[in-house]
Amino acid sequence: MTPTELESVYEALATTIDQVGESKTELFLAKLTLLLAERVGDTPTVLRSIRDSARSL
Amino acid sequence: MRPAGRGETDSLYFDYPCFDAPEKARGATLSEPTPVAIVGAGPVGMTAALALAREGIRSVLFDNKSTFNDGSRAICVARESFYILERLGAVAPFVEKALGWTTGRSFYRGQQILEFNMPDGPSEKFRPMYNIQQQYIELYLWQAVSDSDLIETRWQSEVIGVRNTSDGAILTIRDTNGTYTIAADWLLAADGARSPVRGMLGRRLAGENHEGRYVIADVQMNHDYPTIRRALFDPACRPGGTVLIHRQPDNIWRIDYQLTENEDADEATREDVVRRNVEAVLSEIGHDGPWELEWWSIYSANTLALDDYRDGRVFFIGDSAHIVPIFGVRGLNNGLADAQNIAWKLGWVMRGKAGTDLLDSYSPERRGATLDVFENATKSARFMTPPSHGWRVMRDAALSLALDHDFAGKLANPRQMTPYTYGESPVVCPDDPAFENGPEPGKVIPEARLQQGYLSDHLGPGFNVICFGADLAQELEDRLAAEDDIRVLSLPARSEAAHVFGAARTAAYLVRPDRHVAARWHQARATSVITAYRKATCNNGAEA
Ligand SMILES: Cc1cc2nc3c(=O)[nH]c(=O)nc-3n(C[C@H](O)[C@H](O)[C@H](O)COP(=O)(O)OP(=O)(O)OC[C@H]3O[C@@H](n4cnc5c(N)ncnc54)[C@H](O)[C@@H]3O)c2cc1C
Numbered sequence: 121m122t123p124t125e126l127e128s129v130y131e132a133l134a135t136t137i138d139q140v141g142e143s144k145t146e147l148f149l150a151k152l153t154l155l156l157a158e159r160v161g162d163t164p165t166v167l168r169s170i171r172d173s174a175r176s177l
Numbered sequence: 178m179r180p181a182g183r184g185e186t187d188s189l190y191f192d193y194p195c196f197d198a199p200e201k202a203r204g205a206t207l208s209e210p211t212p213v214a215i216v217g218a219g220p221v222g223m224t225a226a227l228a229l230a231r232e233g234i235r236s237v238l239f240d241n242k243s244t245f246n247d248g249s250r251a252i253c254v255a256r257e258s259f260y261i262l263e264r265l266g267a268v269a270p271f272v273e274k275a276l277g278w279t280t281g282r283s284f285y286r287g288q289q290i291l292e293f294n295m296p297d298g299p300s301e302k303f304r305p306m307y308n309i310q311q312q313y314i315e316l317y318l319w320q321a322v323s324d325s326d327l328i329e330t331r332w333q334s335e336v337i338g339v340r341n342t343s344d345g346a347i348l349t350i351r352d353t354n355g356t357y358t359i360a361a362d363w364l365l366a367a368d369g370a371r372s373p374v375r376g377m378l379g380r381r382l383a384g385e386n387h388e389g390r391y392v393i394a395d396v397q398m399n400h401d402y403p404t405i406r407r408a409l410f411d412p413a414c415r416p417g418g419t420v421l422i423h424r425q426p427d428n429i430w431r432i433d434y435q436l437t438e439n440e441d442a443d444e445a446t447r448e449d450v451v452r453r454n455v456e457a458v459l460s461e462i463g464h465d466g467p468w469e470l471e472w473w474s475i476y477s478a479n480t481l482a483l484d485d486y487r488d489g490r491v492f493f494i495g496d497s498a499h500i501v502p503i504f505g506v507r508g509l510n511n512g513l514a515d516a517q518n519i520a521w522k523l524g525w526v527m528r529g530k531a532g533t534d535l536l537d538s539y540s541p542e543r544r545g546a547t548l549d550v551f552e553n554a555t556k557s558a559r560f561m562t563p564p565s566h567g568w569r570v571m572r573d574a575a576l577s578l579a580l581d582h583d584f585a586g587k588l589a590n591p592r593q594m595t596p597y598t599y600g601e602s603p604v605v606c607p608d609d610p611a612f613e614n615g616p617e618p619g620k621v622i623p624e625a626r627l628q629q630g631y632l633s634d635h636l637g638p639g640f641n642v643i644c645f646g647a648d649l650a651q652e653l654e655d656r657l658a659a660e661d662d663i664r665v666l667s668l669p670a671r672s673e674a675a676h677v678f679g680a681a682r683t684a685a686y687l688v689r690p691d692r693h694v695a696a697r698w699h700q701a702r703a704t705s706v707i708t709a710y711r712k713a714t715c716n717n718g719a720e721a
Pocket of ligand 1: 217221241
């Protein structure tokens, strides 16, 4: 993933979080994670990413 | 509970019988010792009595009531239970009355997100699941019990004392005529979730209580929908809650709905409140015709079990040993399997066909099955009633995703049919790694078509060795002793059975009376089969 590609994902997430609104943010992110997990299809990577994201909150 | 003006057993469609207490004149004989005493003539106690009778063992059944349990209660009877009933010669009225089903549908906010089908097909004798009210289950079992010369039932007879001795148990019974004691060689405690026997022996259930309370209500109505279990998540009639709908015989429908945290249990079980809540569910599923309220009750989801199902001469079977959440539909089904498991073992030990150590396999096998249920039930419970914020967020995410993506709907699968394996049993042999498929030791054998009927029609009443080549079968016939209760079945090497057993011409399966595999060999020899039979019946030292 190039820095530009990553940037576009970052932007899409930011604008979609604003669109769905604060009350639905959590649901939206949870759905997104499940859907990405299914599309990635690699359980160890997904589980490691869950652990990594829970760090330094 | 029933609508105002109707008694506890005043049903719209079922006539509850009334059974008398034993006659006073027979008082003197009531104290005569019995080989087996069974406390509780619920579905599990009656099944145990019938299974013992099948082994030629006499028993006395005690129940403190004068009729069957009130209300429809456990309505889902699994395929495996139909085999148990068939073995007892009692399955015919069940097949006639019960509604078989294979399909479940889950809905989220009114839209279908999942349809699951349990395995079924022309090779199966019974459907994966049947719906039938518990009072019919008890009635049909009772018909078989009252036909048996080996079972004596004493209604209105409450067991108020139990004591283990070195070679039996002493019970104290109170009936309408007074109190007496009776000695039994063995005692089966089938006295239900509150089990007084458990209390009298100082045993306690251990485990967890889950979140979530449900009201179950039966209504009678003409409603046009097949026998398909429906689960409604977050429906308009109960926002945030879950509703289950099951069809039963006699135009009875089970409506099962979750209470929210701020609904009070006493209030929620008041007739007018139940009527209002049921009406809301019915209008959501498009029923606007008339309906009648039959019966309702409330329950919460628990996973509780005894650490050991045996205490000296006493064995706990059914709800007295374990309480499981009902959406796994395992409470009663598991209890019937307990009854079958202990009954054949006790019968074999009492008839001298097996060593007493066989009885020690009851608790690990059946408790193992319960823990299996707990695991699945805990998963279902977490989906139906998320216990915390995290579980709720993910549940809602899965449901919402499932509206457009089938994979997420699978998370809503209620896992009702996971078959159990007696993997940790002391009387089950390790697997032969040469097999690539087929049931491993500890599993129940699959069904297969055979000649005009099914494989299960050909099984003998005791152990069975299923061979796929005539040479081995002949050698086994020659070497088995006359007193061995074992049938040798020789099946064609090219048959549906050979296929589902993953078996070549040299293979053999040793199958117990309860249809669980005791051992299997890819290259079987008669000596190994006979040794495994001795091990499975704890007759190791008995003969060479
Ligand atoms: C209100 C209610 C609703 C239920 N709904 C469902 C459901 O929807 N789905 C489901 O799967 N399961 C349900 N269950 C559970 C299901 O009914 C049980 O799993 C099943 O009945 C267990 O059978 P059992 O024979 O072990 O115990 P029980 O059926 O409880 O039988 C025990 C018997 O022992 C008798 N007894 C008790 N103490 C004594 C004594 N001291 N002396 C003599 N006799 C005694 C009792 O009178 C009773 O007849 C429900 C249970 C209840 C109470």
